Amino acid sequence: MSELVNVVKPAVRYEFLAVAANWLRRHHVINFVLLALGAVIMVGPFLWMLGTSFKTPQETASFPPTIWPVNPTLENYVEVVDRLDLVRMYFNTAGVALIKTVLMVYTGSLLGYVFAKFHFRGKNLIFYGFLSTMIIPFEVYMIPLYLMIVDAKLGNTYTALIIPSIFSAYAIFVFRQFMFAIPNELIDAARVDGAGEFHIFHRIILPLSKPILATMTSFYFMWEWNDFLWPLIVITDPNKYLLPVGLASLVGENRTDFGVTTAAASIAILPVLVIFLFMQRHVIQSVAMTGMK
């Protein structure tokens, strides 16, 4: 009898382990742990940056390093706001980004609708012609574009930032893809009722496209907010710098003052963070679409 107990007890122990292991596997605990580790790596540098921005220069250089400052201070932020005319830079960047975004999304949706729902001679040629511009690296046409801007006496203006971005081939492509799904009967019915084409676009097509409009707007705004190279080339007056360029010049001048640079970076990423938190569903949707062509 005792031999049986000696056999059953270990068997029960192994049985418990097997049940536990099964629970772990079914709830994907290992996945979760690994992903959480990765998440720490993703978010960690941001927290470190935020913490450093509130540190005094002495504490910045302390060992062992502290994540959160023992004596938090706002002196870095005061210096940043002093150095850069931050409020104006925010407004400038937001304004330019907004105008560009609205232009590209509106023209993209309009042309996407035209390419999706209309038939005319040369349609495919023109469409693929537009698409082919996506292959051209910006570096190729940025120099002649700059010469054009200077010749037109538009150097150092925001107009020069906006005009080369009125249309976007990518936006046209994406909107065309989605406009295919709009039922033709709806449009034909409106035509039969005597509606004009612009009426149809603004009163029917656009309201139907709200999800994709929201997605593309948040995506493009984020992209335009972070635009760097063209604003770097065009805007030469530090008072008119856009945020990424302003941040770069600040870091360039203060390479060793990490309290100041991290404070500036924290301020710079704040708006995109906020917008993203509100629009995250749409942004992720837009990215997922990219891979499903």
Added chain:
Amino acid sequence: MGALGRCTHQLRHGLVKAFAMTQVNTLNPVRGNRRNRSSVRRGQLKFVAFCIIPAVAFFLVFRFYPVGQAFWMSLHDWRLIGSNRTFVGTQNYQEILTDPLFRKILQNTLYFAAATSIGLTISALAVAILLNPIRRGSTIFQLVYFLPVMTSTIAISTIWLWLYQPQFGLINQLLRAINMPPGTWLTSPSTAMPSIILMSVWGGLGFYVIIFLAGLRNIPAMYYEAAAIDGASRYQAIRYITIPLLRPVITFVLVTSVIGSFNVFQQVYLMTGGGPLNSTRVLALHIYNTAFRNLEIGKAASMAFVMFAVVLALTLLQMWLRKADNDT
């Protein structure tokens, strides 16, 4: 696509009714009878012309013409300031292609593009495979991983400049805390480019995780179930089902990230400026410096066309690969 379908379903009934109401006030009912087929068609064509013509003009003026002018520039010794412009034919191209510095720049750029692309593909695929089975909290993870992607590259470069600081940066501090030797990161020619590659992979990961996740979700669960019945382990399932079925997405991600990495600029501009010892000097940075610091825009244009040639070749490769995928 699904959201749009839902939208049209929901709105179709109410919309036609609502639309009819708006028409009552805006249209003379008699006019509705007078519009025949050909006038509707003419209205359509006017609309199309109104939309298309400005767009065509835009792309001609702001894309095609500048490219042509850039090519014309590349055949001249052209300065940004002043009006001297001498036609030199292919001299610019000959000079840069025989210049050892330019060769090094091309090498650096290709190294960066290839390493970043491979790093991104492997790590994003791994994260996506880990993330796929998780239902609750999946969006939160996608958001967290996407955070660096939506942050301005300049801001990220600022953060990593601080992380990589040899004395007080977090990475070396952590290494010292566990008794490991601190790294030289951006200060040494041998580790500078890998450091930039590492932060670029970190900064781009979330984007491709989302793409891979979408691709993974498209694989029918049926295949995995069949494999489980046949007694396959998880690793076997990944090796024989997931990866082969994901091959189009994998090639898409690989080639797209190579093309996207080719004009890397902001990180290098901020963090190393091309050094130390030209180990991080990349093509886009060199074009910018040549054009706007040295004011030699003829030469810069020729470099840009070399870049264009490589990007074009990669794009054609991608199109060819997609065709091969679609045909199998």
